[in-house]
Amino acid sequence: MSSVYPQQTPPSPPESPSEATVEVYALSGGHFSLPERFFVNPASDTARRTVPSLSFLVVHRDEETDRTTRIVFDLGLRRDIKRYSPPIQKHVETRQPMVTLPDVTASLASGGLTPDDIDYVIYSHVHWDHVGEPRDFSRSTFVIGSGAKALLQGQGSLRGSHSFFESDLLPTDRTIELSNPYEDIDEETKHQILDPKGPDFIQEWKPSRNLPRVLDIFHDGSLLIVDSPGHLPGHINLLARTSPTTSVYLAGDACHDRRIMRNERQIGEWMDEHGHVCCIHADKKLAEQTIERIQALEKSGVEVIFAHDFEWEEDPKNRSRFFGSS
Template identity: 75%
Template sequence: MSTAYVRQPPPSPPGSASEATVEVFALQAGHFSLPERFFVHPASTTAKRTVPSLSFLVVHQDPETNHTTRIVFDLGLRRDINRYSAPIQKHVESRQPLTTLPDVTRSLAAGGLHPADIDYVIYSHVHWDHVGEPCDFPSCTFVVGNGSGALMHSTGSLRGSHSFFEADLLPAERTIELSNPYEEVDEGTNKEELDPNAPDFVQEWRPYGSLPRVLDIFHDGSLYIVDSPGHLPGHINLLAKIGPATSVYLAGDACHDRRIMRKEKQIGEWLDDQGHLCCIHADKNLAEQTIGRIQELESSGIEVIFAHDFEWEENPRNQSRFFGQSRN
C-alpha cells in the first residue's frame, strides 16, 4: 500500500557532512546495582556493579525557521520507588543499592529547563528503569516503539521479575506509538496538513547505511529513530548527528555491558525458580544481531552510549557533557 506522506530523498550515509545537526546532553536519572550473572557470561554469582540509568536531552533547531524542538530520550528511574507497582517494588529489592536523585527533572533544572520546556519524551522501551515519572511532563507528547502499547496492557507475557508494566503509564491522548517497522505505513493525513515544525513520527521506515530500518524524523538527517529489536518489543535507539562528520548513537538497552561489545563476555542467561531459561533480552538472537550492527557503527567512528554505560559515565572527559555542567 502506498502512503500519502511526502517522500523525502534518501538520507546521506552515517558520518557524512551535513548542515543539520542536533545538540545532545546526558542527564543523570538515578543509579542502581546489576547482578552480573543476569547480564553477562561468564560471571561470578556474587559480582554486582553499580550502573547509571542515563537519559538524554536532544535539541533540534530548524536552520530556516529557528524553531527549537526539545526531546528527552528516556526518563530513567522513578524518584519515589513506592510509586512503582508491587511486583516492580519487589524486583527493586534485588537492585540495591539504588539512588533515584538527581532524577530527570532535577537534571534538566541544572541547565535551566523545566519539564514544560520539553516537547517530546521518546522511550527506548518501557521497562521500569527507563519510564521515570511521566506525570512530571503534563504538556509533552510521548513516543514509544511499535508493540509497546500491547506490552503495557499485557500480564505475564515475558519471564523475569523486571518485566512488569503499567497499563496506565502514559496518557493515550498524548502518546504516539510508532508504526510497525516491518509493514508499510497506512495512508493518512497529508504531511502538508501537519505542523511543519513538528517531527514526523508517521512515515515509512527505510534503510540507512548498515541500519535496515530508521525514521528521519526532521527530514534533514540530524536525528534518526532506529528500530533496534531484541531487548523488548518496541525497543528503539537514536542516531544523532552532532557535528559536520560526528554522530552519537544512543543505544538504550541494546547491550548492558561493554565487555559484550568487545567480545570479552557473552549475553547472560539464567534459570528461574521454575527451571525456565531466562535472558534479560526478550529475543536473544535478535539482540545479538542488533549488537552486531552497533559494533559496525562504533567501528566506523560513531560514538555509542548505552543507558547503563558505567564506563562512559566514569570517563572524566564526559563529565562536561551532562546538561548544566558544560555551562559552568
C-alpha cells in the same frame, strides 16, 4: 494517538542536509545495582555492578523556521520508588543499593529547563528503569516503539521479575506509537501530520548506513530513530549527528555491558524457579544481531552510549557533557 492536522506535504529536506545537526546532553536518571550473572556470561554469582540509568536531552534547531524542538530520550528511575507498582517495588529490592536523585527533572533544572520546556519524550522501551515519572511532563508528547502499547496493556508472555508494566503509565491523548517497522503503512496514515512544523513520526521506515530500518524525523538527517529489536518489543535507539563529521548513537538497553561489545563476554542467561531459561533480552538472537550492527557503527567512528554505560559515565572527559555542567 495524538490529534492530527489535515493532510499536508512533508517538508522538503534542506539544500545541504549534511550540515544539519542536533545538540546532545547527558542527563542523570539515578543509579542502581545489577547482578552481573543476569547480564553477562561468564560471571560469578556474587559480582554486582553499580550502573547509571542515563537519559539524554536532544535539541534540534530548524534554521529555516527558527523553531527549537527539545526531546528527552528516556526518563531513568522514578525518584519515589513507592510510586512503582507492587511487583516492580518487589523487583527493586533486588537492585539495591539504589539512588534515585538527581532524577531527570532535577537534571534538566540544573541547566535551566523544566519538563514544560520538553516537546517530546521518546522512550527507548518501557522497562521500569527507563520510564521515570511521566506525570512531570504534563505538556510533552510521548513517543513509544511499535509493540510497546501492547506491553503496557498486559499483552505478552515475557519472563523475569523486571517485566512488569503499568497500564496507566502514559496519557493516551499525548502518546504516539510508531508504526511497525516490518509492515507497510497505508496511504491514509502516511499523510497524517501530527505537527506540520515539528518532527515527523508517521512515515515509512527506510535503511540508512548499515541500519535496515530508521525514521529521519526532521527530514534533514540530524536525528534518526533506529529500530533496535531484541531487548523488548518496541525497543528503539537514536542516531544523532552532532557535527558534520561526528555522530552519537544512544543505544538504550541494546547492550548492558561494554565487555559484550568488545567480545570479552556473551549475553547472560539464567534458570528461573520453574526451570525455564531466562534472558534479559526478550529475543537473544535478535539482540545479538542488533549488537553486531552497533559494533559496525562504532568501528566506523560513531560514538556509542548505552543507558547503563558505567564506563562512559566514569570517564572524566564526559563529565562536561551532562546538561548544566558548564
